[in-house]
Amino acid sequence: MIYAYVNGTPKLTADDLKDPQSSMIYDMNDEFITYVTSSERREYVKIDDIPELVQQAFISTEDVRFREHMGIDMKRIVGAAVANVQDGFGAEGASTITQQVVKNSVLSSDKTLERKVQEAYLAIQLEQKYSKDQILEMYLNKIYFGSGAYGVATASKTYFNKPLKELTPAEAALLAGLPQRPSSYDPFLHPKVAEERRNTVLHLMYKNGAITKQQKEEAMKTAVTESLSKEKTKRLKYDAFIQQVIKELKEKGVSERAIYEGGLKIYTTLDPKAQAHTEKVLSTEEYVNYPNDKFKAGVALLDTKTGVIRALGGNRTSGDQNIEKGFNYATDITRQPGSTIKPILDYGPAIEKFKWSTYKQIKDEELEIDGWEAGNWDDDFHGDVSMREALVHSYNIPAIKTFMEVGSEDAVSFAKQLGIPIKTAHPAYAIGGFGKGPSPLELAGAYTAFGNQGVYHKPTTLRSVKYPDGYETKYESKPVAAMHDYTAYMITDMLKDVVKSGTGTLAAIPGLEVAGKTGTTNMPDGLDQIKKGSSDSWFAGYTTNYTAAVWTGYDKTTAESYLTPEDQKIAKYIFKSIVSEVSKDKKTAGFSKPKSVEEVYINKDTGYVTKDENGSNVTKELIVKGTSLKEMTAPVKAKKADKKERTKSNKNNKEKNKDDKKKDSDKAKEEEKKKEDEKQTEPPTTKPEDEADPPPPQDDNPDDPGTTPEPEDPPTVPDPPPTEPPPTTDPPPTEPPPADGGEGTGTGPGAGTSGTTTTP
Template identity: 55%
Template sequence: MSKDYRSRMERRQSSDSSKPANQSKTKKPRRGRSWKKTLFILALILGVLGLLTIGVIAATSPKLDPKKLETPVSSKIMDMNDKEVSLVAGDEKRIRVKINEIPEPVQNAFIATEDVRFREHSGIDVRRIAGAAFANVREGFGAEGASTISQQVIKNTVLTNEKSLTRKIREAYLSVQLEQKYSKDQILEMYLNKIYFGNNAYGIATAAKVYFNKDVDQLEVQEAALLAGLPKAPSYYDPTRNPKEAEHRRNVVLNLMAQHKFISKEEAENAKSISVKDMIKEGEVKTETRPYDAYIKQVIDDLKEIEGLEEADIYSSGLKIYTNLDTKAQQTTEDVLKAKLNEEHEFLQSGVALVDTKTGSIRAVGSGRGGQLSNYYSSKITRQPGSTIKPILDYGPAIENKKWNTGYILKDEPVELKDITINNFNDRNVGDISMRQALVESKNTTAVRAFQEVGAEEATDFANKLGFDLDPDTTYPSYAIGGFNGGISPLTLAGAYTSFGNGGIYSKPTTVRKVEFPDGRVVEVDSEPKAAMKDYTAYMITDMLKDVMDRGTGREANVSGLNLAGKTGTTNYSKEDRDKYGLPDGATKDAWMAGYTPTYTAAVWTGYAENKDKEGNGLYLNDNEADYSKQIFRDIMSELDHKNTDFKKPKSVTEVAMEKGTGKRASEFTPDSEKIIELFVKGSDLPGISDSYEKPSSIEGLEAKYKENKNEIEVKWKYGKKKGVSFRVLASYNDGPMQERATINDTKFVVPSPAPGKYSFQVIAIDSENNTESEPAGTSITIEGPEGEEPPPGEGEGEEPGTPPGQEPGTEPPAEGEPGTPPDQGGGEGEQPGTPGTPPGQEPGTEPPTEGEPGTTPTPPGQNGGRQQNGGNGGGLVPPLNP
């Protein structure tokens, strides 16, 4: 080793020995710099990728189309068969205006509300984006928008309202392009002519006419502020329907205008002092009536419920809206309403909802009169449902939760509540009545008792699964007969009834199947079918409601040949309202009809839109008008294409023969007229067998005696019960066939002037009240001939056993009621031809005596001097048996 090397080693060792002993000799890595470098590299990579992604998204953005920028694209309505039937917007209520025709204060109202730095930015507002980003981080993406007026123009013409990062990137990119191609005034003109203001008004000039009946250049600051507040939610802030909400929104806009120095605070306060109700002077803009207008209005309402779809999109974004519209059913509904209502009182209205029983798809809606058809009375009214609620709140829950059978006995007596007594509409009560018959007759007392037995908790739970929104704490027994504090619409009722016709499955009614956006995105609408009740509940309610249509209150609404189940309902004005409007007792306010086949379900309401007419006279449904709902229901259902299958009985239901009105099973003695088939949940306990009807006791002491002094056979018997009982008497001669001779009320039967031979009798007791018969009792007697006289031929040589005298051996005996041939009479010479077998004592060719009347006594063989014998025992004396 060289000296120099050792010297260096020595110096290093000397240096190392001067360090503390516990100091490590291994150098540590410098981690802080390493992590910073890694993060920087990752950020750089992400930044590059982000820029690339933005570049790709921007590059694949649609091109700006001047035509689309100028004219909103109408949305298309497709029917249930995907056929285009209408446009949502078209050219309806649209007046275009140039920017120089719009006063500056009106322009400023929108700029202050929508985009205060509109004239400063180049399409996107960085400061606004920062504020919106903070809100989105804090509350979730989409919590707050940062759209400028330029971006809104792009969104409403080129893109959709989808809340996604891709859409926002494209929106910003295209907005910058828009600002490069068009001036601020041009962009603001596009915006003000494009936006939707509610009530089918598109653009600022149209809105000025619709709400104030003014030209746009006549608008004052408070009117401009009201219009500027509408696009956020046109329906909610509609000043014609929600003036309170509209006024609050207007005042927010006025505050913004003052805040940004477009007007003074004093001007803002003066404008806020004017009531919205005083501002509105509705004008009229002529529009073409759309086909199926009522249905389309329901489509628009349903579209508003779809998350991510804004109201403005519906009218101007070029959507394809696939609906459940049945054009034939819709046209039928409109035609029937027009025919029924057009010539009646101007305030009389009706609403119809027609739904597919299996799917809940809304097939047709009808509401209003003449050319003003809408969906208001079909889906937006809230009226008391009357007795149509009984299957939903009373009997349905009872079957579902307590497994009542359809013959379950309820008490039809007035129900005493805290402050009222509930009775039937006619104040008549019958005592015990089956659930089926109570529903057929629409008894109120039994419905309330069923509700009370089930309880409000279970009753409201059952109803809420069918589309209702009831609180058990405020659902009182009066609800059981439709006495709601609020009410329901025909659409709600129709939706609930579909579940009864669909095995207990409920699907929320909707008009929309799917929505297709111009960029190809599709939103499917799922009706989410759910099991709302057991299949046995649905079928048992349906079976009872079929009886309502066949023999109950729904007879006028029935359609021959259809398997229809349904229920009627009416409501009356309260005493307070009757006194207020001068109405008679029992004045009808609402009339309902709801029913279904396996194909369609319909609910119809008829009533008055107002409680009084223009002269202040009270309005109510007269007896004729109260039947309109049933007639409208019948006329619509009779025109539809029903599959006409019947409702299928599930395996969970069994049929049991019951005795009417007893709640017990029929016995073997129950007459058929008193039997009815009722439905039971399979496996549930069956009631006992009725003992109301018993087999009549047998005849006692039956005997037959020959009264020689009267030359007659007297048949007598005993029977304990006499009331409602008659006796059937049968007899035979010489062991011939037993034939019915008479039905009498007495306990004695007489055969006058009998011929020698054997007579057999049977007597049966008949209970006419119960339509039952006893076992037959029998007896016999033999009458001997005079001494030395040959008895009538019997079981002797050359004759068949038991062959009556005068009957050829081997032939059939004479038919019942026909005369036979007596002994020693052969119908030979000297008699009229064609009268063989004329009984003794009857002139040849004459009619035999009538059964039950005294006849001519034959002269037995070998007996001298026949005589006539008249009976006098009230029908017991009959013609003799054919000897």
């Protein structure tokens, strides 16, 4: 067997050994688009020009017996073997510097017995052909240090803007610690982690006699940021997408060294035209007028049928600009989702569990939950409304009632099937009152299932990876039946009305069937005097071909940086521009009704099914085939729940029932007084442990191209996102009651801060 492994070993060439092999990225059409790093920076340096201090920093860190072994280190192999027996093969490596040169030149990074045998064989061959200094020179010029820097000389200039001979022990130690995980130890992005890693290297250097105790102590007192260069690096082409590719490769066990130095051919799902247009929409004002340069946006564009990622817009900065390494707003934000969560936590689970019709009646009335008075964006109650009306107009109280009827456990289970990572939920979650919400990528992934007959695919950028030795690993996102096809179609049908006549009309695309949902969040505490302002604005929508989710807002919402009513339209404009462009010259089918769904016509005046399809005040609704029509109009009653999810009857209603013998005029006066009191009531005080949680978001108003639309509650990166603002007549936001020790992923029945109501 060993002979067979050795016999299949690839050959090493001088070119393989000298130059680092940057991994290449290919698009959905197998066309080369870019290297994993931006324009590569390489400066080759001879071993005689590399100071002994720098050499010893790497030898102490990577291979302390480098000058003694013959290419493999038996002591390290024994130590690794023990770890592998205890924790499984591949748990700990024993690669020497020589083996790393071999592995990064021609072999894959797979931790298989065959690869380790070939690696050891080639390492011994390499030691027989080259001197130790030559091998160390290859290694120090080949390894990747992050920020596009290959080789130690380039890294010295990248991080410190100085030649190798001027490096201090602290600086040499920092460089020696980077190759293991260049992005994780990046001193620009993670100075504390980088400093810990540097200090570990300094300890090893002292232990192996490379520096004195005094040098070690002085170096450890030096802040890692003290001597860093301020030079900015140029953004990588398709930066947001490539960031996600690298992230996924790491999650699948591919080492950073293999990614940056292994000469991989990475075949992705990228649609270059879609990516280029997405970046153009975000970085120019050709399609959207942005308020200022601080305004942020994140976009994820997926294939509805397969869930693969076609484009990511991670920032509003042009790829031609030199910038500090940026935050990926398409994948990294965890802001409140506002009303975009309602199909996922409320109405989707209700159809799935109870087979509700789209005409299911839900009473929109006063609702108090453990001291938190829930409200709608228009500060009004609408009586019995259908599930369709409640979703189209984004009323909060029907959504909360629906969530409570379903139950937290089943709602969370439904969301998890769609890739939304929450562990528990309270009534405030029903309207987007999360402490930590989904990213645009996660939200888009969830919405693909509604447009794909209930089948969910985890979003991915990867198709396959080929290694220099010919080894190939293929990747695919397996389909998951997240819900019945009737649930997906009925949600889709209602979301089509959101775009046709509800809160999302500005996202409508002529000639395409589009389903979607808006979401906004309120201003944070202390800024609620800005009545029509909002922290974040979302739009998530889909056709049968594409699904996109867009977030817009600021890093931190302040009195100077917040979303005005006009700004709140931008998420819809971005969605419309991108989806309409990628849909050009491509046939887009309409949403097909499955056999499990039947259409019925309802006379809204009587509430009964009618055969008169064209009658006045007749609406077409959907039911699950085989369900009873008797339950179609039965209203959802306020359901009592344990602890935090109790629904309390309004005290004023009780008093009104007791006083039913009073004259009608007295009743009217009492009701008037009650409304006034509610407006003046202060929200309940939150518990100290819940102070960091944001309030639930608010509802959206229907879009009117000629008038200012209602703001929605969006989440922000640094701060917990406030909720969506109310419409034209903005009611004072109410604060939810404190949560009962639930997960920190969101607010409880009111585990948020004050001033939140959810918006569509």
